Every structure is written in structure tokens, then in C-alpha cells.
Amino acid sequence: MNWHRLSDSQQAGVRKALEKHVSEKIPGFAVVKKTNSQVMRFFDSVLFFVPDFMTSFITTYYPKVYVPSLQRWNLNHTATISILAHEYVHLSDRRRLSLLFNLAYLSPQILAVFALLAPLSPWFLLCLLFLAPIPSPGRAWAEIRGYRMTVAVYYWLSAGKYNLDYVIEHFIGPNYYWMWPFKKYIRRRLELEYQRIKNNDLDPELLEIKKVLTDAGVICYDGSRR
Numbered sequence: 001m002n003w004h005r006l007s008d009s010q011q012a013g014v015r016k017a018l019e020k021h022v023s024e025k026i027p028g029f030a031v032v033k034k035t036n037s038q039v040m041r042f043f044d045s046v047l048f049f050v051p052d053f054m055t056s057f058i059t060t061y062y063p064k065v066y067v068p069s070l071q072r073w074n075l076n077h078t079a080t081i082s083i084l085a086h087e088y089v090h091l092s093d094r095r096r097l098s099l100l101f102n103l104a105y106l107s108p109q110i111l112a113v114f115a116l117l118a119p120l121s122p123w124f125l126l127c128l129l130f131l132a133p134i135p136s137p138g139r140a141w142a143e144i145r146g147y148r149m150t151v152a153v154y155y156w157l158s159a160g161k162y163n164l165d166y167v168i169e170h171f172i173g174p175n176y177y178w179m180w181p182f183k184k185y186i187r188r189r190l191e192l193e194y195q196r197i198k199n200n201d202l203d204p205e206l207l208e209i210k211k212v213l214t215d216a217g218v219i220c221y222d223g224s225r226r
């Protein structure tokens with residue numbers, strides 16, 4: 001059945017099927033409340049430029065997903081499926097690429113840690129310049145993959161087009177530390193990915209999640225069906 005025709009308990013079943021799939025693929029996966037995590041509280045203090053980090057953002061830190069509210073996670077099946085599918089892309093990329101993924105995602109800003117070598121030579125202090133909002137190709141690559149999944153899930157469940165302007169803001173604004181401020185490029189890329197999704201021209205991770213949803217009883221919209 002189409003997503004909106006499923007009852008609340010059927011939708012909960014689909015959400016659980018996706019959670020089970022992620023658990024099977026990602027060892028150690030769990031969904032954890034943010035305030036129960038010391039790591040997240042530490043990130044909150046570092047990310048002072050994202051004031052609602054604890055209350056508005058879901059953060060994935062391999063192999064777990066940290067959420068502001070477990071209640072919201074368990075009740076809002078549509079949002080949860082969309083978010084989890086997006087985070088699953090990051091989790092599986094991280095699993096595949098190991099610490100290279102972290103390095104790419106946090107570069108170039110992570111290179112500022114070399115400023116700690118300043119006792120060896122004061123020139124290392126220049127590494128602090130990496131803290132500037134310099135574009136991050138690694139982070140942009142990871143998030144294009146993540147948001148492509150978001151756009152796909154939205155389309156499969158609703159036959160609608162996800163708000164691409166909202167996604168673009170994430171790339172060009174502070175939420176991801178100004179990771180890719182080239183608005184035209186991001187728009188073109190997202191539009192292209194949306195067309196591919198509509199044409200059922202899907203990359204492996206999209207096919208995988210579409211299959212999970214389909215196996216759990218959802219008839220996903222695609223270009224051939226109205």
C-alpha cells in the first residue's frame with residue numbers, strides 16, 4: 001500500500017523494519033537520547049555557533065544516532081524513516097571508509113589540531129587558520145549522498161518533491177559550518193539527483209533502502225506510477 005494509506009501501527013512496522021535493517025548492517029548501531037551522552041554534550045560546547053544543537057539536530061557519530069527526543073523518534077514514523085535512511089548513508093560510508101570518512105568530513109577544519117605542535121615551532125599556529133569556514137569537499141560529498149537519500153525517501157512515500165531550498169541552506173549556511181557555499185552548483189546537483197530518483201535510476205544504497213521499504217509493505221512511488 002502507499003505510505004499514507006497505512007495505519008499508524010503498519011507505519012510503525014515499516015520504521016522498525018528499517019531500524020532492524022540498519023542494526024544488521026551497522027554493528028553497535030543504537031538510537032540514543034542526546035542529553036544522555038557525554039560526547040554530545042562536549043560537541044555542544046564546541047559547536048557554539050549552532051545554538052540549538054541539542055534540541056533541533058539529530059547527530060550521527062558512528063555507530064550511533066543521537067536524537068533530541070526518543071519519544072518523537074518513536075512516534076513520528078515518516079520523519080524517522082527519512083532521517084534514519086539519511087543517517088544510514090553516513091553510517092555505511094563510515095563503515096566502508098573507516099577513519100578516512102571522519103577525516104574527509106571534518107576537513108579542512110580538523111587540520112587546526114596541528115596548532116598543538118606550536119611548542120615545536122610557532123609556525124604551527126598558522127594551522128589555526130583552518131578553523132575558518134573554508135569549504136569542505138569531503139563534508140559536501142557525504143551530505144550530497146545523505147540528502148539524496150532524504151529526497152528519495154520523500155518521493156517514494158509521498159510522490160512529492162522535497163524542499164530543495166531547505167537542503168541548499170544546509171550547504172551554504174552555518175549548520176554544517178558553511179561546507180559548500182556554491183549555491184548554483186548544489187541546486188543543479190540536487191535537481192539532477194531528483195530527476196534520477198523519479199526515473200528510478202538509483203545508486204546501490206538507494207536501491208537497498210527502497211527494497212527494505214517495499215519488503216515491509218510500502219508501495220514506493222516511482223516514475224512509472226501515478
Ligand SMILES: [Zn+2]
Pocket residue numbers: 086090142143146147
Ligand atoms: Zn547528513
